[in-house]
Amino acid sequence: MFNRFLVVCTGNICRSPMGEYLLRERLADRPNAVVESAGIGALVGHPADPLALEVMQENGLDASAHRARQIDKDMIAHSDLVLVMDKGHLQWIHQNFPMSRGRVHLIGRWRNNAEVADPYRRPREAFEQAWRDTVASVDDWMTKV
Template sequence: MGKVPREGVRFRILFVCTGNICRSPLAERLTRSALGPCPALQVTSAGTHARPGLEMDRHAVRTLVRLGGDPEGFGSRLLVPALVAEADLVLTAASRHRAHSVALHLAAATRTFTIAEFGTLARAVPPERVIRHRDPVCRARALVDEARALRGLVRVDEPDIADPYRGSRRAYRAAGRSIAGALDVAFRLLTHPRDA
């Protein structure tokens, strides 16, 4: 999913963490890899306290590559209100990032979840309510609507993904696995063959 003209984008997914060099870029690039080339879907990331233009943390890069993602061309960026306002789905590494994102644009509250929370809710969604749609944008919108409807009805045991920054390689691998595992069902719903 390379750079596409803004007019071609119909659904924007924004991942958020603190510095935009570990968790949110891992999530962004894993999602791009899982969804494949789809100009209608744009996947980006930002950090609540990011210094713009930094590369991914080298341990995060190693973890990403092991999980099948591509770090090429990544540059960190600061989360600003416009990014939240434009996003159709905001997925954050932790609850504090969700609160920060919503504070920047209150109307985004209904479409902002932690990554782990969204993963738990996606697992509770009856698949036919999403995969009946052929268009990937319709599927994405349906998935967000279904997850929103289940919020508060489905228990989320651990909504946050621990920050591996400056931690052990094991901490990075754990964060990567947590992100990939949380998003796995959502990926399958969005890419499931319509006639399978």
């Protein structure tokens, strides 16, 4: 059974916080589940993007405490499942942390390996689409974990 989850995007301020907080909410009935997020090029210490916070808040999630973190070897080593937003993240992690193979998957794996497009510096509609794609993907994973 998976107990430690890591959700990864680029800056750790848009997509991965959405995935982290949503997955955390979906796993609330599992007291041993730990859900974190990080970025491959994180804006370390920054809060989630204001539009990401807004979209999450409108969907019942408060991510105001989120602060961006850079992915590292320990995070990978302690994760049972690493969910990434696009193929570039998957390649980067495999290249930098080869021991991660088999535990790193596209969040949209069960949606024909769909990627979640980066909404950073785009209009609100891009954040709403990223949210919808993340919800659909996380819900698919819930039947597997």
